[in-house]
Amino acid sequence: MNGKLASYSVDGTHxxxxxxxxGMIALSPDFPQWPDLRAVIEAGGLDRLLEAAEGRPITHEAGTFDYEIPLANPEKIICVGVNFPDRNAEYKDGKDLPQNMSLFIRFPRSFTGHDxxxxxxxxxxxxxxxxxxxxxxGKGGRHIPQEQAYDHIAAISLCNEGTLRDWVRHAKFNVTQGKNFDRSGALGPWLVPFRDHAQLEDVRITTRVNGETRQDDRTSRMIFPIPRQIAYISAFTTLVPGDIIVTGTPTGAGARFDPPRYLKPGDVIEIEGEGIGLLRNTVEDET
Known part of the structure; x- marks a missing residue:
């Protein structure tokens, strides 16, 4: 069963x-036992939601609601860094592809929703x-073998993993500050239930800024494919339903241009994932 599920708000009601x-078909009123999509995932209820939506009219027209990040309270958001060959080459350090992946943590508050x-x-x-x-x-675990990793995925989404570049260089060895400014990144727009390996194994991911393509690559070129990510991460921490893994960005971020092309108010950024959707955001200054 195909479909897309989202978290959203209307006049402060979630x-x-x-x-x-x-528009949207509100399903949360029909499932009070599941207060949010994390609870749905913990219960293995994504298909029940899609079944409940069949044949029903929308309850909220487009333009009358605001997208929220799909999962507001995951236990963990773990991000994979330097995961494409061309991205690794950007560092110009003469080093071969890394043997193990770089990881860091983001907090939910560092993200905002679509549009x-x-x-x-x-x-x-x-x-x-x-x-x-x-x-x-979707299914938690520890020491998950790569060949079983896909069985542990519930859904797919998109991420703009917004970064404050000078703040990831404030110390000898950390990136936490530059990755966690409030609402500096985005998740969404929705969750696409995971059905088949083909949804992830060779997917095109592109980024456009004001209509100009800046990033363009495919998941088949990842240094650390997604099953390996799940196996590696679960070697040191127990993965639980609702955890999010952000799987790595291609070359072409603004910092790598000469001169750098950082985001400014009024810019429109679009992240598009083949078969997943399009995540769109603008930029505003903090007030």
Whole structure:
């Protein structure tokens, strides 16, 4: 069963529901036992939601609601860095492809939803974009073998892993600050239930800024494919339903241009994932 599920709000009231071209079908009122999409995923209920939406009219027309990030309270958001060959080459350090992946953590508060502005903070004007595919864990586990990793994915989404470039260089070895400014990145617009390996194994991911293509690559070129990511991460921490893994960005971020091309108020950033959707955001300054 195909479909898209989203979290959204109307005048401060939060819902989750099924996405249609002309709006949303609110489903959360029908499932009070599941307060949010994380609870749905924990219960293995994505298909029940899609079944409940069949044949029903929309409850909220397009333009009458605001997208929220799909999962507001995941236990963990783990991001994979330097995961495409051309991205690795950007560092110009003469080193071969890494043997193990670089990882860092983001907090939910550092993201906003689809069609909402990224916030360029008062502390820096070096806000950059990174288009990525995000996966959501459905079945938890520890020491998950690569050959079983796909069985642990519940859904797919998109991420603009916005980064304050000067703040990832504030110390000898950390990136936490530059990756976690409030609403500096975006997740969404929705969750696409995961059905088949083909949804992730060779997917085109592109980033456009004001209509100009800046990033363009395919998941088949990842240094660390998604099953390996799940196996590696679960070697040291227990993955639980609702955890999000942000799987790595291609070459072409603004910092790598000469001179750098950082985001500024009024810019429009579009992250598109083949078979997943399009995540769009603008930019505003912090007030």
């Amino acid at each position: 819902y989750y529901g099924a996405v249609r071209d002309d 909402r502005p990224l916030i360029r903070p008062k502390a820096s004007d070096k806000l950059d974009y990174e288009g990525e595919i995000a996966i959501v864990i």
